[in-house]
Amino acid sequence: xxxxxxxxxxxxxxxxxxxxxxxxxxxxxxxxxxxxxxxxxxxxxxxxxxxxxxxxxxxxxxxxxxxxxxxxxxxxxxxxxxxxxxxxxxxxxxxxxxxxxxxxxxxxxxxxxxxxxxxxxxxxxxxxxxxxxxxxxxxxxxxxxxxxxxxxxxxxxxxxxxxxxxxxxxxxxxxxxxxxxxxxxxxxxxxxxxxxxxxxxxxxxxxxxxxxxxxxxxxxxxxxxxxxxxxxxxxxxxxxxxxxxxxxxxxxxxxxxxxxxxxxxxxx
Amino acid sequence: xxxxxxxxxxxxxxxxxxxxxxxxxxxxxxxxxxxxxxxxxxxxxxxxxxxxxxxxxxxxxxxxxxxxxxxxxxxxxxxxxxxxxxxxxxxxxxxxxxxxxxxxxxxxxxxxxxxxxxxxxxxxxxxxxxxxxxxxxxxxxxxxxxxxxxxxxxxxxxxxxxxxxxxxxxxxxxxxxxxxxxxxxxxxxxxxxxxxxxxxxxxxxxxxxxxxxxxxxxxxxxxxxxxxxxxxxxxxxxxxxxxxxxxxxxxxxxxxxxxxxxxxxxxxxxxxxxxxxx
Numbered sequence: 001x002x003x004x005x006x007x008x009x010x011x012x013x014x015x016x017x018x019x020x021x022x023x024x025x026x027x028x029x030x031x032x033x034x035x036x037x038x039x040x041x042x043x044x045x046x047x048x049x050x051x052x053x054x055x056x057x058x059x060x061x062x063x064x065x066x067x068x069x070x071x072x073x074x075x076x077x078x079x080x081x082x083x084x085x086x087x088x089x090x091x092x093x094x095x096x097x098x099x100x101x102x103x104x105x106x107x108x109x110x111x112x113x114x115x116x117x118x119x120x121x122x123x124x125x126x127x128x129x130x131x132x133x134x135x136x137x138x139x140x141x142x143x144x145x146x147x148x149x150x151x152x153x154x155x156x157x158x159x160x161x162x163x164x165x166x167x168x169x170x171x172x173x174x175x176x177x178x179x180x181x182x183x184x185x186x187x188x189x190x191x192x193x194x195x196x197x198x199x200x201x202x203x204x205x206x207x208x209x210x211x212x213x214x215x216x217x218x219x220x221x222x223x224x225x226x227x228x229x230x231x232x233x234x235x236x237x238x239x240x241x242x243x244x245x246x247x248x249x250x251x252x253x254x255x256x257x258x259x260x261x262x263x264x265x266x267x268x
Numbered sequence: 269x270x271x272x273x274x275x276x277x278x279x280x281x282x283x284x285x286x287x288x289x290x291x292x293x294x295x296x297x298x299x300x301x302x303x304x305x306x307x308x309x310x311x312x313x314x315x316x317x318x319x320x321x322x323x324x325x326x327x328x329x330x331x332x333x334x335x336x337x338x339x340x341x342x343x344x345x346x347x348x349x350x351x352x353x354x355x356x357x358x359x360x361x362x363x364x365x366x367x368x369x370x371x372x373x374x375x376x377x378x379x380x381x382x383x384x385x386x387x388x389x390x391x392x393x394x395x396x397x398x399x400x401x402x403x404x405x406x407x408x409x410x411x412x413x414x415x416x417x418x419x420x421x422x423x424x425x426x427x428x429x430x431x432x433x434x435x436x437x438x439x440x441x442x443x444x445x446x447x448x449x450x451x452x453x454x455x456x457x458x459x460x461x462x463x464x465x466x467x468x469x470x471x472x473x474x475x476x477x478x479x480x481x482x483x484x485x486x487x488x489x490x491x492x493x494x495x496x497x498x499x500x501x502x503x504x505x506x507x508x509x510x511x512x513x514x515x516x517x518x519x520x521x522x523x524x525x526x527x528x529x530x531x532x533x534x535x536x537x538x539x540x541x542x543x544x545x546x
Contacts, residue, residue, distance in 0.1 A: 152512030
């Protein structure tokens with residue numbers, strides 16, 4: 001029976017420890033929850049990290065879940081700030097929308113691919129499966145392998161509304177679940193084409209001009225590059241203290257500088 | 269007194285495992301079934317249009333892909349695994365077996381993401397260069413899965429072959445059979461139930477494998493027409509889309525889980541039936 005009593009003792013002890021922990025954390029009143037787009041998440045984490053270094057008493061939790069989930073969380077008060085990597089829909093306009101940065105959706109191909117420019121129409125043709133050979137857009141007669149993102153992704157949502165308009169992406173598309181793995185496929189297959197966040201482009205892949213304009217900090221900032229989307233913070237119509245303060249920090253020169261260093265395009 | 273308590277605790281633990289399985293089953297069905305009713309069983313199972321955010325819930329292409337990948341893995345993997353098992357059980361000196369069997373079992377311990385990575389880096393470019401297509405394909409996933417189910421099938425088959433009483437083999441040899449004749453006419457038929465169980469366990473592993481398949485299959489939603497076409501399995505869809513899913517999209521993924529669950533159940537029932545037939 002001795003081990004039995006020891007077992008119960010252990011459980012009691014664990015209860016006390018967990019009680020102790022919870023009462024300790026509840027004394028930290030200055031906490032802020034940010035939830036939403038997985039594209040915005042790494043940048044929000046970076047901003048939160050730096051903000052917490054300066055303001056020790058503040059705790060900021062950054063969560064993913066997707067743009068729609070973030071907007072919903074903000075409305076249901078589960079998070080003080082929701083994040084979104086797409087424009088708000090008409091029924092979401094009751095919330096305060098703050099654009100914190102801009103991001104281009106870069107069209108990328110393999111460095112060996114000589115194609116330099118595609119029109120929006122050609123892009124639509126490729127992703128809807130109508131243009132099937134590279135010879136139709138000025139290269140050799142080889143099939144085009146186009147890479148799509150998974151259903152529900154914010155980047156895909158933005159790509160569909162900016163490029164495909166009302167058309168549908170063909171279900172022959174290869175599907176990958178992150179910017180990184182799309183880039184990996186393009187870097188390994190000379191005949192492939194895909195789209196990723198401008199901040200993630202590196203030397204492994206080549207960006208293509210859309211309607212003769214290359215994505216760059218300047219063309220994205222001025223909306224000259226067509227495939228530009230905003231990164232948005234969503235707050236309740238009457239934002240409370242800490243949320244407001246954090247937004248002010250993000251919009252300040254310092255916060256914008258951090259975002260630009262991480263690869264986004266600031267709004268100033 | 270103490271014995272009684274230990275007995276009770278053990279019984280309780282044993283039933284809690286069964287209870288867990290039951291809870292998981294109930295939960296999956298409770299979450300996913302409303303959507304099957306909403307979309308209609310026929311549309312759900314026999315339509316190939318999957319666009320859950322636009323209210324199209326057809327998983328036909330995924331069912332076909334899952335089955336194709338599994339069958340492909342079995343076709344490629346079983347001969348290899350059986351050859352391996354027969355060699356190790358019958359032709360190898362016992363001293364080698366002590367070393368070789370754990371080595372093959374070690375294959376099972378390699379995380380699936382490593383297999384997927386090797387597939388992307390080594391296998392996919394070879395398929396693209398020499399056979400055509402995007403490389404990310406049914407063939408690539410079948411090959412990777414064949415390697416992954418190899419240790420399961422091999423090691424259970426070895427046990428099955430070694431469990432056949434020595435008398436059988438001695439009898440066959442005494443009647444003038446060669447070593448190979450004794451193996452394929454006497455030993456293998458006698459070990460059949462174990463070998464079939466091994467293959468079915470391998471199939472269950474193949475149908476449930478996710479990570480490696482996501483990496484090498486290409487995940488296109490189209491029904492594959494050749495082994496060089498990209499495919500999307502049921503498990504891949506769940507893993508790819510669960511991060512963002514909400515509402516009907518989420519329940520649709522649970523509904524896909526129900527289909528997987530039914531598959532695995534059917535495989536297990538089949539395994540039991542085949543074993544009893546013997």
